[in-house]
Amino acid sequence: MILTPQVSGAAGVNADAGAGVGAAVTDPLLVTEAVTRRYGYRRVFADVTFSLRRGEVLALLGPNGAGKTTLLRVLAGLLRPSGGSVTRNGTVGLVAHNSMAYDALTARENLAFAAKLWGIVDAARVEELLDRLGLVRWQDQRVATFSRGMTQRLAIARALIHQPDILLLDEPFHSLDDPGVADVVRLLGELVSEGRGRGRGRAIVLVTHQLERLVQLATSVGYLVHGTLVGPEPMDDRSVETIAARYRGLLNRA
Amino acid sequence: MTARESALRTARRGQAITALALAGLAGVYVRALAFTPVERLQGPAQKIYYVHVPVAIYALAAFAVTGLLSIAYLWLRDERIDRAAEASAEVGVVFSVVMLISGPLWGKPVWGTWWAWDARLTSTLFIFLLFVGYLIMRGAIVEVDQRARFSAVLGILGLALVPFIHLTVYLFRTIHPQPILFKPSAPSLPGVMLTTILLSLGVFTLLYVGFTTQRYAVASLRALREEELLSDA
Amino acid sequence: MRDYLGVVWAIVVKDATVEWRTKTAFMSAVVFAILVLSILYFARDPTAVSSMDIAPGALWVTFTFAAMVGLNRAFLLERENQAIDGMLLTPVPRTAIFVGKMTGNLLFVGFVELISVPLFVLFYNVSLAGRLPQLLAVTAMATVAFVAVGTLLSAMAVRTRFAELMLPILLLPFLIPPVVGAVQLTSRILAARPASELMGWFKLLAAFDIVFCVLAILLYEATLDE
Incomplete structure (x- = not known):
């Protein structure tokens, strides 16, 4: 049973009673605890720990092959973590490759x-x-x-x-034209703040290489480099240069 | 002790058991040829029995072991179980080849034909093909967990299929000699021949264990090397 | 239960719609069936073997080979854009996905059989009058048998290298009991033999259906990524 944590059955989904509604508004929707995932004998990533509340957007940066897609699949419940735990206090929507x-x-x-x-x-x-x-x-x-x-x-x-509480997006701007990107950015902005029931707002995990979009949307940034997650770090300064410099610095660190 | 050392030690144990078994096999054949009487109706061809019967029993036993280990794997998800299942299947395939060659060698002088679509012969041929397919599928999957899961599924299906195949060819018809060893009444073989074949069974038990142990060690070493290659990269 | 069947039905309808719009797999299977039926007719010495003698075997070889052409389709379709993930993300039971896929395959093979049988009657000059209910029972039981195993094996085969090659290699050993049984039953039914001669094979088919449907449904989850 891979998916069960967030829903009890098909009937529970349509009603606006995601498991998260009963919890306090500020309780995290998505919590990962030292998550590790292997592919065969290869360790894709280890020790990924973060938590995400309603209204928060975690952006993930990482080079090709760092395991961003695998991480999203683990968060979505499509893959089981090889170690650690993922807790989902709501339903999940996934935009994959x-x-x-x-x-x-x-x-x-x-x-x-x-x-x-x-x-x-x-x-x-x-x-x-x-x-x-x-x-x-x-x-x-x-x-x-x-x-x-x-x-x-x-x-x-x-x-x-x-109407998922948690949205996982793998390069959502990929192959969209400029008006399309603008539409989706606006849509994501709306999605973060809107919501159902008492717990308003959604939590979003956003994988993207488009730093301009990232700084527009993200509330924190995590860097998936060298097989683990650095961060999430708060977005104090919404500048592309700061993020790019930090990312470059982490990549070059052996 | 490192994982590598322990795998090598397993391999050496397997070699020792195999060496013992091969010496025993030579002994069995000295006994079979020199000290066991020639069967009255079948003549010297019957001597092939002392290989054919035990090898057939262990070929099927090997596949049964693979099937049971497949169930265990889906239960416990331990990759060592998967390696053991693979090792047993491979030894089963090798034993099946020996059985399928030794059978016709006996069949030509006694039945008067190299091949007969007899029930047990046909069943074992089909089961052999099933497990050849099992090994082919293993070769076509790269990722270890996926390979283990898929192999376990196929192993379990195979285990369930064996009785159906047997029933099918049995309903079709059979001319194979009736069982002389495993049957409700006492074995109907003359005492000397019975001793020889029981000795041979013992030898093939060792041979099966020896081969499977070595093959298991090879699988462990391969997995270790794959791990090493990945950590170097 | 109604939810479960609703999901199964939704998957069947979806697969049927996709198949109806593309028709590639279905047309290939039908053409394949016609080719096999006619080749087998000529694969004999007409002065020594009557077409009636090989008719039951020809029919079942045709059914199974034609089915094999189509069986991979069900899961290849899901692989296309990784659509299976869309289903796995929902709270739908995994077994419902499998039962839906299997039902789709049953319909697929059933339609191929429906088209092949009149051609079989025509080519081999067989009379089915009065034997249809029995033949229908044999066909249904044997088809369920090989579609159950075939659907599960295709879920694995499409994810190996050489997917198209893998399915026949894995599936053919499993076809021996149902196909041999079906051929035996078909020839006895066509020869109007008494029902007592059919029971053994009918029991074999029934047992095979039960064992392998249950196993296939239980084992499907183990073929999914985790």
């Missing part, structure tokens, strides 16, 4: 299928997301005909279908 979409289905059908699996009966939810991600014009086209940017929008819509 792959779109998780079926090419032969239309955008609407893809979303409706996801909604069905999440036990969401409200048909308006699909409409709302199509509208919010600017996909209405293409909603009845097959994903096979989509550009990368449109596919990315669909992937984000899919991740939001069950």
Whole structure:
């Protein structure tokens, strides 16, 4: 049972009773405790510890192969940690490298299928997301005909279908054009602060190399370098140069 | 003691057991050829029994061990169990080859044909192919945990398949000699031959254990080297 | 329970929609079936062996080979954009995913069989009159048998190197009991033999179905990344 920590069953998801609602508003939504993950005999990362509350955006920086994607999959519950623990006090939405979409289905059908699996009966939810991600014009086209940017929008819509408390985003700006990036940045800004029930706001883990977007959105930065997580460090100074210099410094440290 | 030293020690133990078994096998054959009477109906060809029967028993036992270890692996998730399952499957495949060669050598003079689609022969051929597939699949997966899980799934399915294959070919028809060793009444073999074949069974027990132990040690050493290569990188 | 079946159904509908729009796998399987049926007809000495003698075997070789062409499709589809993750992220039971995939494959193979049988009757000049219920039972039981094992093995095969090659190698040994049983039953039914001669094989098929459906459902979770 890989996914059970955050939900008790399909029925619990649709109601606005994520497990986090009962907890105090300031309790962390996502807590990792010395998380380690191996791939075969290779240790991808070790000792990843952080906690994330509502309204917080943790940005992750790290070179290719540092295990950012693996970490997101562990956080999402798709992979089990090899050591340590991950606690999720809410539902999780994941935007991964792959779109998780079926090419032969239309955008609407893809979303409706996801909604069905999440036990969401409200048909308006699909409409709302199509509208919010600017996909209405293409909603009845097959994903096979989509550009990368449109596919990315669909992937984000899919991740939001069950109004997750925790959003995990792997390069969400990838292959979006400038208006697309602006749209998604605005959307993420809204998502962080909006929410359901008493506990307002979401927690976001954002993997991106686009430092301009990062400084716009992040409340803290973690650096996944040399097999472990440095930070998260608070964003005292929202400047691209500061972050870039810090990142370079960590990379060059043996 | 480092992991490497302990693996090497396991390997040496396996070698010692195998050496003992090979010496025993030579002994069994001296006894079989010189001191055991020639069977009246089958003639000298029957001497192949002393290899064929034990090797067949241990081929199937090896696959059964793989199946049982597969269940244990999914339960305990210990990679050593997976290595043992692999070792046993490989030894089982080698024993099956010996069995499939020694069988026809006996079959030609006695049945008058190299190959007969007899029940037990056919079952063992299919089970042999199943475990060849098991080893091929292992070779086609890189990641160790995934390989172990997939192999365990296949091992368990294989274990469940064996009785069905046997039942299938049995329902089809059979001409194999009826069991002479494992049957409800007392063994119907003359005493001298019985002693020889029981000795041979003992020798093949050692041979199976020796081979499997060595193969297990090889798997452990391979895993260690992979680990070392990764930590160097 | 209704939720569970709802999920299974959603997966079946989704897979069927995808298959309906692409049709590649289905068309290949049907063409493959026609080719095998006709090749097997000519793979005999017509002066010595009547087509009736090889008909049951030909039918079952056709069914299983054609099924094998399509079985990998169910999980290849999920691999395409890593869509399976989308399902695994939801609280849906893993077994429901497997049962959905397996039901989809049953429909797929069922339709291939539906198209092959009239051709079989035509090519081999067999009369099915009065034997249809029995033949239907045999077909259903044997198809469930190899689709259950085949679906589980394809979930693994698509994630190995040489995926297309791996499925037949892994699956064929498991086809021996159901296919031999189905051929025996089919030839006895076509020869109008008494029901008592069928029972042994029917029992074998039933036991195989139960054991391997349960095993496949239980073992599916072990084939997922963790």
